[in-house]
Structures are given as C-alpha cells and as structure tokens.
Amino acid sequence: MAARTRRPERRQEPLSRERIVSAAVELLDTVGEGGLTFRALAERLATGPGAIYWHVTGKTELLAAAAEAVVGPAIAGADTDATPQEAIRALALGVFDAIDAHPWVGAQLARTSWQSPMLRVFERVGRQVQALRVPEAAQFTAASALMNYILGVAGQNAVNTRTVQPGTDRTEFLDTVATAWAELDPGQYAFTRDVAGQLREHDDRTEFLAGIDLILTGIAARR
Amino acid sequence: MAARTRRPERRQEPLSRERIVSAAVELLDTVGEGGLTFRALAERLATGPGAIYWHVTGKTELLAAAAEAVVGPAIAGADTDATPQEAIRALALGVFDAIDAHPWVGAQLARTSWQSPMLRVFERVGRQVQALRVPEAAQFTAASALMNYILGVAGQNAVNTRTVQPGTDRTEFLDTVATAWAELDPGQYAFTRDVAGQLREHDDRTEFLAGIDLILTGIAARR
DNA sequence: GACACCTCTGGAACGCTGTTCCAGCGAGTC
DNA sequence: GACTCGCTGGAACAGCGTTCCAGAGGTGTC
Numbered sequence: 001m002a003a004r005t006r007r008p009e010r011r012q013e014p015l016s017r018e019r020i021v022s023a024a025v026e027l028l029d030t031v032g033e034g035g036l037t038f039r040a041l042a043e044r045l046a047t048g049p050g051a052i053y054w055h056v057t058g059k060t061e062l063l064a065a066a067a068e069a070v071v072g073p074a075i076a077g078a079d080t081d082a083t084p085q086e087a088i089r090a091l092a093l094g095v096f097d098a099i100d101a102h103p104w105v106g107a108q109l110a111r112t113s114w115q116s117p118m119l120r121v122f123e124r125v126g127r128q129v130q131a132l133r134v135p136e137a138a139q140f141t142a143a144s145a146l147m148n149y150i151l152g153v154a155g156q157n158a159v160n161t162r163t164v165q166p167g168t169d170r171t172e173f174l175d176t177v178a179t180a181w182a183e184l185d186p187g188q189y190a191f192t193r194d195v196a197g198q199l200r201e202h203d204d205r206t207e208f209l210a211g212i213d214l215i216l217t218g219i220a221a222r223r
Numbered sequence: 224m225a226a227r228t229r230r231p232e233r234r235q236e237p238l239s240r241e242r243i244v245s246a247a248v249e250l251l252d253t254v255g256e257g258g259l260t261f262r263a264l265a266e267r268l269a270t271g272p273g274a275i276y277w278h279v280t281g282k283t284e285l286l287a288a289a290a291e292a293v294v295g296p297a298i299a300g301a302d303t304d305a306t307p308q309e310a311i312r313a314l315a316l317g318v319f320d321a322i323d324a325h326p327w328v329g330a331q332l333a334r335t336s337w338q339s340p341m342l343r344v345f346e347r348v349g350r351q352v353q354a355l356r357v358p359e360a361a362q363f364t365a366a367s368a369l370m371n372y373i374l375g376v377a378g379q380n381a382v383n384t385r386t387v388q389p390g391t392d393r394t395e396f397l398d399t400v401a402t403a404w405a406e407l408d409p410g411q412y413a414f415t416r417d418v419a420g421q422l423r424e425h426d427d428r429t430e431f432l433a434g435i436d437l438i439l440t441g442i443a444a445r446r
Numbered sequence: 447g448a449c450a451c452c453t454c455t456g457g458a459a460c461g462c463t464g465t466t467c468c469a470g471c472g473a474g475t476c
Numbered sequence: 477g478a479c480t481c482g483c484t485g486g487a488a489c490a491g492c493g494t495t496c497c498a499g500a501g502g503t504g505t506c
Contacts, residue, residue, distance in 0.1 A: 015454080038493065048456030050495075055454095059493065110333060110375075113382040119415065126414030140421035143414070145372065145434035152333075152375025159336040191349030191366070192342065198363035211368035218441030238484080261464065271485030273466080278483095282464065 015047060017055045021065045028066060028104045033162065036063075036104075064115065067108040071117045074098035075124070084128040085216050091124055092150055092212050096205060099154050106158030110151050122147055134223060142219045149215060153208050174200055238270060240278045244288045248325070251289060256327045256385065259286075287338065290331040294340045297321035298347070307351040308439050314347055315373055315435050319428060322377050329381035333374050345370055357446060365442045372438060376431050397423055 013019060023044050027036050038049040038059070045052070056062050074094040079087035099106040114122055126143040134142050164173045178200035181192050236242060246267050250259050261272040261282070268275070279285050297317040302310035322329040337345055349366040357365050387396045401423035404415050 037491085039491090042456080048458090049493085050457070050497090051455045053494075110378045111382060113379060113386060119412075123412050123415045126418065130414060130417075136417075137421070139414075140418040140425065141430060141433045142437065143418070144430060145437050148375035148379060148434060149368065149372045149438075150375070151378060152371035152373070155333045155374060155378050156336060156371060159334060163336060189342075189346050191353060191362075192346045194353075194359075195349065195363040195366070198360070202363065207364060207367060210364045211371060214365065214368050214438055214441035214445065215372075216441070217444050218437035218439070221440050221444050222437065260462085262462090265485080271487090272464085273468090273486070274484045276465075 015045065015051055015055060017065070020045065020052055020055055021062065021069055024062055024066045025069055025102070029102055033104045033107060033158075063108050064112060067105050067112070068117055070102050070105050071095065071098050071109070075117060075121055079124065079128070084131040085213075087128045087131075088125055088146065088216065089209060089212060091121060091128075092146070093205070093209065095121060095150055096153070096208050099157050100205070103158055103161035106154035106156075107162075110155035110158065114147070118147070118151070121150070129219070132219060132223065134219060138222065142215075145215055145219075146212070149211055153211070157204070238268065238274055238278060240288070243268065243275055243278055244285065244292055247285055247289045248292055251327045252325055256330060256381075259327075286331050287335060290328050290335070291340055293325050293328050294318065294321045294332070298340060298344055302347070302351070307354040308436075310351045310354075311348055311369065311439065312432060312435060314344060314351075315369070316428070316432065318344060318373055319376070319431050322380055323428070326381055326384035329377035329379075330385075333378035333381065337370070341370070341374070344373070352442070355442060355446065357442060361445065365438075368438055368442075369435070372434055376434070380427070397425075 020041070023041060024036055027041060027044060031040070036059075038052060042049045042052060056065070074097060075091060077090065077094065079090060082090065095109075099109070109118055112118075122143060125146050126139065129139050129142045129146075132142075160173070164170070168176075178196045181189070181196035181199060184193055186193060243264070246264060247259055250264060250267060254263070259282075261275060265272045265275060279288070297320060298314060300313065300317065302313060305313065318332075322332070332341055335341075345366060348369050349362065352362050352365045352369075355365075383396070387393070401419045404412070404419035404422060407416055409416060
C-alpha cells in the first residue's frame with residue numbers, strides 16, 4: 001500500500017487544448033499523417049484517449065487546429081509597401097513554406113476547403129487582386145484561380161512526401177521518377193520524356209512561384 | 224439431396240477484376256467515398272471480403288482502378304484540328320466533367336499524384352504546350368501549372384460535395400456559404416464580402432474554364 | 447470538518463475498418 | 477476415381493475513432 005509515501009504523481013501540467021494541439025503537431029511532424037492516432041497522442045500526453053475528447057471534439061477539429069497552428073503564423077505577415085504582385089507572391093510562399101516544413105499540412109489544407117486559415121489567404125489575395133485593378137466581375141475568378149493553384153500544389157506536395165519511403169531523400173526520389181519518365185514509350189509519352197530532365201533538376205519552390213507568376217501575368221493581361 | 228434438380232445456384236457470373244471495379248464505381252457513385260468498404264462491396268457481389276483480394280491487391284489499387292475506369296474514357300478523345308488552347312480546354316473539361324459526375328474521383332486524383340490517368344493528361348497538355356511554341360525550358364513549368372490547377376479544383380470539388388449534406392442541393396449550399404461570407408466582419412473580410420454575390424451566382428464549370436484561360440493567357444504572354 | 451458539487455481524467459469497451467488466413471468447393475487432368 | 481489448383485467466402489486479427497463511465501481532485505457551502 002504505502003499510500004502515505006506516494007509522491008504527487010499527478011501529471012506536471014494539466015491537459016489543455018493547446019498542449020494537445022502542439023503534441024499533435026509534433027506527432028504529425030515526426031511520424032507523419034498516419035501517425036496521429038488518439039492512442040499515440042494519449043500516450044505522448046501520459047493520459048487516456050477519453051481525456052482528450054474533453055478538450056477537443058474529434059480528429060477533424062484536431063487536424064484543423066493543428067493546421068491553423070502551423071499556417072496561421074506563416075501568413076500573418078504584413079504586406080504594406082509592396083506591389084500587389086509581390087504581396088501575393090509573399091503570401092503564397094508563406095503557405096508553401098509552411099507546407100514544405102510540415103508536409104501533412106498540404107493534405108489537410110487540400111482536404112478542408114476555405115475555412116480558416118485558407119479563407120484568410122483568400123481574403124488577402126483578393127485584396128491584392130483588387131489593388132491590381134481587376135474588373136469587379138473578374139475578381140472572384142482571379143482570386144479563385146490563385147487559390148485553386150495553391151491548393152493543388154499543396155495536395156501534390158503532400159502526395160509526394162507520402163509516396164516517398166521515409167529512408168530516401170528528395171533528390172533520390174526525383175531521380176527515380178525522372179528515370180521512369182525517360183524510359184516511357186516514345187510514341188505515347190514524347191513530351192513527358194522530353195521534360196524528364198527538367199523534372200529531375202527543378203526546384204519545387206521556384207517552380208511553385210513560376211506558376212503563381214503565370215497566373216499573375218494572365219490576370220494582368222486581362223485587365 | 225436432389226442434387227440433380229438443383230439450379231446452377233452458383234453466382235451467375237464469376238468474380239473478376241472488371242466486375243469488382245464496376246461494382247466499386249457504382250458503390251462510390253451511390254453511397255460516396257466513405258461508402259466503399261470491402262464488406263459492402265462483398266455483399267453487393269454476393270461473396271465475402273476475402274474473395275475480392277484474389278483479384279485486387281487492396282483498397283488503394285481498387286480506388287486507382289475505379290478512377291481509371293471513370294477518367295480514362297473522359298480523356299480519350301482526339302484533339303486533331305483544334306488550336307492548342309482549344310485542345311487543352313477540351314482535355315481539362317473532360318477531367319472536370321468526369322469529376323463533376325463522380326465527385327469521389329476528384330479526391331482520388333488529388334490523392335494519387337501523376338499516375339495514370341493524370342500522367343496521360345500531363346502528356347497531352349504538354350504536347351499542346353509545345354504546340355504553343357513555349358520555350359523548351361518553360362514547358363515543364365507551364366504544363367505543371369495547368370496540372371496543379373486542375374488537381375486543385377479537383378480536390379476542392381471533392382471537399383465541397385463531401386461537406387454538403389446529402390439532402391441539400393448545390394444551389395442551397397452555395398447560398399448558405401455566400402450568406403455566411405456576406406456576414407463576415409467588414410474590417411477583416413472586406414474582399415470576401417464583396418465577392419459573396421459572385422460566389423452565389425457563379426457556375427463551377429465556367430469558373431474552372433476561366434482559370435484555365437487565365438493560365439493559358441499567362442503562358443501566351445510569356446512566349 | 448463534512449458534505450455536495452463539478453470539472454476533468456483515463457481505462458475499458460463498442461462498432462467499424464482493411465487485411466490475412468485457411469478450410470473447402472468445383473472443374474479440369476492424369 | 478484421385479489429384480491438382482484456381483478460386484471462394486466466412487472467420488479472425490489488429491487497429492482505428494469514438495463513447496461511456498466510475499471516480500479522482502479541487503472548490504464552495506453549511
């Protein structure tokens with residue numbers, strides 16, 4: 001028994017939404033999307049699965065909160081004294097870099113439509129679209145196109161990091177795919193073969209920005 | 224036993240990969256993404272879950288095959304005697320319409336990187352990019368941007384149909400979101416409020432095509 | 447001090463999933 | 477008739493998100 005001598009074995013910090021969310025982010029970062037389970041999370045927090053549900057309604061909300069925690073700060077910067085184009089680029093890169101640092105965020109954003117934080121991105125992209133003097137009737141189209149492109153890249157980024165074995169690095173992965181492309185049937189896949197080299201050597205970030213610029217050029221030309 | 228008179232109670236058709244995939248497509252179309260389980264599929268095929276695994280390696284392959292079955296025919300058309308822009312539009316619309324008719328395909332395509340059938344889309348988009356006389360060094364970028372945009376729309380389309388309750392129709396759903404947008408804080412969400420009306424009245428297909436055209440314009444301007 | 451509250455805990459259990467296992471059926475072959 | 481082998485389908489397994497609930501621990505009231 002020795003009930004007298006038992007130490008105050010109660011957990012140092014009490015459970016809280018913040019502690020749960022930040023533990024979830026750590027788990028997602030280290031073990032990946034599939035690694036976030038309520039049991040693993042409970043173990044990390046030295047509690048049981050049931051306790052977590054007191055602070056969080058379910059996995060959906062938990063993932064949304066984790067994404068918010070990571071993306072929120074990344075898009076918080078001010079876009080004063082910058083051209084609209086530069087502001088949009090900076091915003092898009094903020095999202096991109098957050099996804100790059102936390103691949104699971106890409107899947108999460110692509111899965112959850114325009115709730116926060118992507119609604120905030122939409123708002124700020126839209127304002128810059130207005131600053132570009134895009135006709136009112138075309139503003140929704142312009143901002144939507146940018147959002148869809150960003151979310152498309154987000155999703156693909158997530159897919160790629162999910163596909164790659166945890167052991168291999170990015171260069172090796174690109175090399176494998178590029179080699180596979182180069183060995184496709186020349187009749188059926190002439191173009192894909194042609195650009196296999198560009199796939200091998202491209203930089204994701206630069207390429208992402210080039211796509212943004214393509215759309216921005218399109219928007220400017222239509223003004 | 225009356226073994227003599229027993230009808231050929233053996234299932235009419237034997238199990239086969241095609242039967243399984245087409246049953247999966249039916250299930251996905253009627254019950255949605257979450258409705259495709261091996262048990263439901265087995266019941267529909269009047270067999271057990273184990274039998275399915277003889278013809279299909281697992282759920283991943285099954286989903287890929289289902290997407291291929293739906294998207295494959297949609298992008299099979301020939302693009303002879305059409306301008307490159309028209310060919311790209313037609314191709315993109317083929318993918319869009321397939322997704323529109325089978326919402327789960329959007330999620331599937333967005334989830335599986337550029338395997339078939341999206342690699343075939345990439346190839347054919349790329350050829351038209353070459354036909355547009357885009358400099359070699361920019362071809363990968365141009366084709367990738369189009370692909371990422373298409374996949375972004377695909378993913379968002381899937382999200383929206385997943386969010387909406389099976390009861391309500393699209394108009395009602397758009398109305399709800401647009402109303403919510405119109406009631407946002409004017410200080411923080413000025414732009415979003417401004418375009419709430421455009422959200423309510425927009426047509427997905429037209430909007431999708433407008434985005435494609437924006438990128439095409441950007442590509443042409445950079446030539 | 448005793449009692450009743452009420453927030454919060456965490457382990458057990460539920461129903462569901464994808465997947466594996468394997469006894470056995472039925473047609474074709476020696 | 478026996479043997480083989482492609483194929484079947486029901487049972488079982490491990491894991492998931494989620495729910496349930498007995499009870500611990502702190503706080504306020506008499």
